[in-house]
Amino acid sequence: MDVKQLTHFLAVVDHQNFTRAAQAVMIAQPALSISIRKFEQQLGIQLFTRLDKQVRLTQEGRALEPHARKILQQVEDAKLAVDEMKGLLKGEVRLGTPSMMGSYFFPEIVMAFKTAYPHLKMTVVEAGTQDIRRMLLSGEIDLGVIRNKEVPDDLEVDQIFRSEMVAVVSQHHAFAQRDSLGFDEFLTKNW
Incomplete structure (x- = not known):
């Protein structure tokens, strides 16, 4: 057989x-x-x-x-x-990114990808996280960039970067002498 x-x-x-x-x-x-x-x-x-x-x-x-x-x-x-x-040699890869992130972070990544894989077509779709999730699950796109929160089990996640939020205060503020500040504390503090 x-x-x-x-x-x-x-x-x-x-x-x-x-x-x-x-x-x-x-x-x-x-x-x-x-x-x-x-x-x-x-x-x-x-x-x-x-x-x-x-x-x-x-x-x-x-x-x-x-x-x-x-x-x-x-x-x-x-x-x-x-x-x-072996690595993809030809075809199309469809990438979904959030609008601001797509225009800020991904032009260099897309250009590097096109240089490394000149025969592959990359299509970048800008959308919100929920839409990107839906498009990934339905197969409309191949890769997507979303927040790593409440990700369905059907999707495989690889973290690409972690962002850090910074609180900026005057030198006379009570937080000025602190090295770090918790997110919950920052949001619940009475200003």
């Missing part, structure tokens, strides 16, 4: 016709028929019943179908993982 046989098998399942299945996998119809016949001989079972131009799965074929789909998906996942290890 090999990937090509499983691909041919699923093409026939999906199209329920050898001619259309052959067109889908871009081989001649007689070659597809021979491939399926050899696959059935190898397995020792009949996968399809053939009546006139109609093709139907046998009970054995129905049992094989979900496994074939899972195997081909795993092969595709393995190819993707290897491609990611």
